[in-house]
Amino acid sequence: MSMKLLFSATPAFGHILPLVPLMRAAAGAGHSVGLLSSAGFRAAVGEELPPEVEFLAAGVMPEVFSADAGRRTGADVFHPTPSTIGEIFGGSRVDLAVEESIEQATAWAPDLVVAEPFDAVGPLVAARLGVGWHKAGIGPALPAVITDEIERVASARYDRLGLRPVAASSYLDPCPPQLQDPDWSPVTPVRAVRPQAHRRPEDAALDLPGFGEPGKPTALVTLGTIFSDPDTLSAVVAAVTEAGVNVIATLGSSLRHPTASTTAPTDSAHVRYVPFVPLDQLLGKADLVVGAGGVGTVVATLAHGLPMVLWPQGADQPINAARAAASGASITVDSAAGITPAVAELLGHDAYRDRAQDIAADIAKLPPAAKVIAEITNPQS
Template identity: 80%
Template sequence: MKLLFSATPAFGHILPLVPLMQAAVSAGHTVGLLSSAEFRAAVGEELPPEVEFLAAGVMPDVFSAEAGRRTGADVFRPTPSTIGEIFGGARLDLAAEDSITQATQWAPDLILAEPFDAVGPLVAAHLGTPWHQAGIGPSLPAVITDEIERAASARYEPLHLHPVTASSYIDPSPRQLQDPHWSPLTPVRTVRPQAHRRPKDITLDLPDFDERDKPTALVTLGTIFSDPDTLSAAVAAVADTGANVIATLGSSLRHPTANQTAPTDSTNVRYVPFIPLDQLLEKADLVVGAGGIGTITGSLTRGLPMVLWPQGADQPINAARAAASGASITVDSPPEISPAVTAVLTHHTYRHHAQHIAADIAELPPAATVIAEITNP
C-alpha cells in the first residue's frame, strides 16, 4: 500500500510523524512525504531513507508573511483567526495546485495529515482517497481547528470539492497532557510517542563536566524560537543554580552558512548543534525548554521533569497542559528560571509525576500497531 504523509514544512510538524513513517516502511508499505521543496535538505536525514519526498508549496516564512499581509496581524502572536488564515488560507493557496499535481502522479492509497496541515485533506478530497489525521501533540483547541477548517473550506468550492471527514484521529498524547474537555468528532487511535531519533544516530562528542556529580539540565528552545539572546538568558539562569548545562543551538546554527556565531562552552555549560533529542535526554536530569510539544513529550517518555518558558505559537497551551500534569513548572521570564529549576530538583514530586506519565506512555500501542490497523481496516 502507498501511504502519503502531508505536513507543514517544519521540524515540529514532521518529526512526530516519523515513527509512523518508519513503522509503515518496516511493514513493507511505500511511503511518501508531501511538503515544501525547500525543507527537503533540512529534514532529509531525519527520515527513513525509503521515504519519497514530494515537493510542493512554500516555507512557513513565506505563507505566514502572506497571511500577515492579508490580515494585518502579528503572525508571531497570532489570534485563532490569524492561525486559520496562516494554515487554512495562505498556505493552502500557495500549495494546493502543486500538491494535487504531485499527489495525483504518486497515487496514494491512504493519506495521513497532521492537524495544522490543510493540504492533505484537500488532496484526499480531490483524489477520493481516505485519510487519517495524525496528531503531533495534545489536541488543538476547537477555536483553532474551527478557524483552520473555516479558512480551508472556502478553498474547496472553486475546485468543486467537498471536505471529507478523517477516518480516525491518531493521538500521540499521553492522557495527562490531553485536554480533559476534548470531544473528538472521529474515532481515536492512541499511539506511543517517542523522542526524536534518527534512523542512524550521530556521534555525540561531549566533554565531561568538571563536577560530574552535579545534576545536568538540558536547555533547548527547539528549532523555531532559538533566538541567541533568549537562549543565553535561559542558559545563564540555569547555570546560576550550579547545575551542569547542555544547551542546544537549534536549527539556526545547524548549517555552515548560518550568520550567527555559536557561543563557547564554559566550566559547567556545553553547547551542542541540532542533535536528536533522544540522545540528549540520556544525559539529562531535567529539561528546560520553550514548550514545544516534541520537547515535552520526548522528556516525558524518559520520565524527566521540566521548567518551561513559552515563547510563542502553541507553546503556552502545551506548557499549561504539562504544568497541569504535575511534571512541570511554567515561568514567564529568565529571573523565574533559577528558582523553578531548584524547585524541580529539590521537590521530587515533579519527577514522580513525570515518571508516572512515562509508565503510562510505555503502555500505549506502538506505531506498528496503528499502521497495521489503518492499512487493514
C-alpha cells in the same frame, strides 16, 4: 497487502518530526511512504526521515505563506488570533501549494493520506483523489476554535475546485492523557499511539567532553528550532548554571550555521553546546529539562520520565506548558529570573520526578506506531 501512504505536513520540524515514528512503522511493514511538503524544507529534514521515504515537493515555506496571509488580511501573523491561524493554514498555505500538491500526489497515487492537524493540503488532496485520510496529532489536540477556523477558510478552496470536504477516518493521538485537554471532545474515532523522542535512522553515539564537576546534576536546555535566539539562550543557560548544575544546551536554527553577526557560544567547565541533535540522544544524559514548551520536547521529556522547567516563547508553547504543569511534572516560569529557583525546586523535591516517571510508565503502555499503522492499513483485521 502493501499500500502507498502519503504523509502531508507543514514544512517545519515541529510538524514533521512527530510523524516520523508512523512513517518508520509504515516503511517497516512494507508499505511505500511519501512525504508531501515544501521543497524548501527537503534538505533540512532529509536526514531526519527514514531512507525509504520519498519526498514530494510542493508549496512554499512558512515565512512565505504567513506573509501572504498578512498581506491579504492585514492581520498580525506574529501574534495570530484563531481567525488569523485559519487564514494562514487553511488559506494562504493551501493557495500556494494546492496545484503542485495535486499534481505530485496524482502522479504518486497514494492509497491513503495522513495529515497533521495544521495541514489543510493533505485532506484536500485526499478529496481530489477519492482516497481516505487520517489526522495525526503532534501533541495536545488543537482547540476547536482553531480547527474550526482552518476548516472554514479551507472550505472556500474546496468550493473553487468543485470538491467536498471528507471527514478523517480517525485521529491518531500521540499525546499522553496527562497532557491532553480534559475538555477535548473528539469528533472522529481516536487511536492512541505511543510517542517517541526524535531519533535518526542511524544515530552515531554522541560523545561529549566531560564536565569540570561531573558529579553535579545535568540539565538539558533546549528552546527548539524556532525560538532559540542567541540572547534568550544565553539568559536561560546563565540562569540554569546559577542553580549549580551542569548544562547541555542545544543550538536552534539561528545558531546552527553561525554568521559574523551570529556567533555560536563556546563551552565552559559547566556548559556543553551541541548542534541540532535528536532528543533521544540527549535526554538519556539529563536529569531534568529546561525548555520553551515545544510539544516535541515536552512529550519526549515525559516519555523519558524527566521533570521540566518551561519558559514559553510563543506559538502553542503556553498551552503545552500549562498542560505539563497541570500534570505535576513541570514548573512554568514567565522570565529568565524564574528559572534558577524553579530548577532548585525540581532538584529539591522528588515529587516532580516521581510524577514524570509515572507518566513515562503510562506512555510505555500506549500502542506502538506499528500497531496503529496495521490498523489503518487493514481496518477489517
